[in-house]
Amino acid sequence: MKVDFVVYPEHGRPFTADASYQPNGKAKPVVLFAHGFKGFKDWGHFNLLAKYFAERGFVFLKFNFAYNGTTVEDHSDMHDMEAFGQNNFSMELDDMQALIDLLHSDNPPVQKRSST
Numbered sequence: 001m002k003v004d005f006v007v008y009p010e011h012g013r014p015f016t017a018d019a020s021y022q023p024n025g026k027a028k029p030v031v032l033f034a035h036g037f038k039g040f041k042d043w044g045h046f047n048l049l050a051k052y053f054a055e056r057g058f059v060f061l062k063f064n065f066a067y068n069g070t071t072v073e074d075h076s077d078m079h080d081m082e083a084f085g086q087n088n089f090s091m092e093l094d095d096m097q098a099l100i101d102l103l104h105s106d107n108p109p110v111q112k113r114s115s116t
Contacts, residue, residue, distance in 0.1 A: 001020070001021060001022070001023050001054075002018055002019070002020045002050070003018060003019050004016065004017070004018045005017055005018070005019075006072055007063065007095070007098050007099055007102060008098070009066060009094055009095055009097075009098035010094065010098065011066070011091065011094055013066040013067065013083070014066065014072050015063060015064050015065060015066040015070075015072070015095060016041065016063065016064050016070070016072055016075040017041070017061060017062065017063035017064070017099060018041065018050075018061070018062060018063075019059055019060070019061050020050035020051060020053070020054040020059070020060045021054050021058070021059040021060070022054055022055070022057065026057075028057055028058055028059045029057070029058050029059070030058065030059045030061060030103065031053050031058050031059070031060045031061065032061050032096070032099065032100070032103075033046070033049065033050075033060060033061065033062040033063075034062075034063070034065075034092075034096065035062070035064070035065075035068075038068075038069075038078070039068070040064050040068055040069075040070050040075065040076075040077070040078065041062040041063055041064045041075065042062075042075070042076060046062055050062060061099070061103075063095070063099055065087065065091070065092050065095050066083075066091065066095050067083045067084065067086050067087035067088075067091050067092075068083075068084065068087060069081060069083060069084035069087075071083075
């Protein structure tokens with residue numbers, strides 16, 4: 001199963017994420033995957049990695065950094081060069097912290113986009 005959702009960090013620019021896992025009601029270890037510079041969560045082999053880990057009992061969580069050039073509306077490629085130009089390491093750390101906080105929240109502030 002893959003669940004897509006949107007994360008709303010404190011800096012105000014939301015970003016997309018997804019979780020791949022086998023829904024069997026058991027607790028699972030989590031892999032938090034962060035793409036590299038100029039990457040995005042669905043690039044290349046990243047979906048194959050998600051499937052590999054999900055089939056082995058993990059929750060594989062991948063996300064787009066808020067300022068990586070993608071948008072919530074279109075997260076398939078970089079096309080927001082203004083946002084990309086504002087990206088920095090501190091913003092990316094803020095995004096990772098927002099996702100980690102979400103993992104530890106009892107009432108996560110996310111908007112579910114789709115489920116397969």
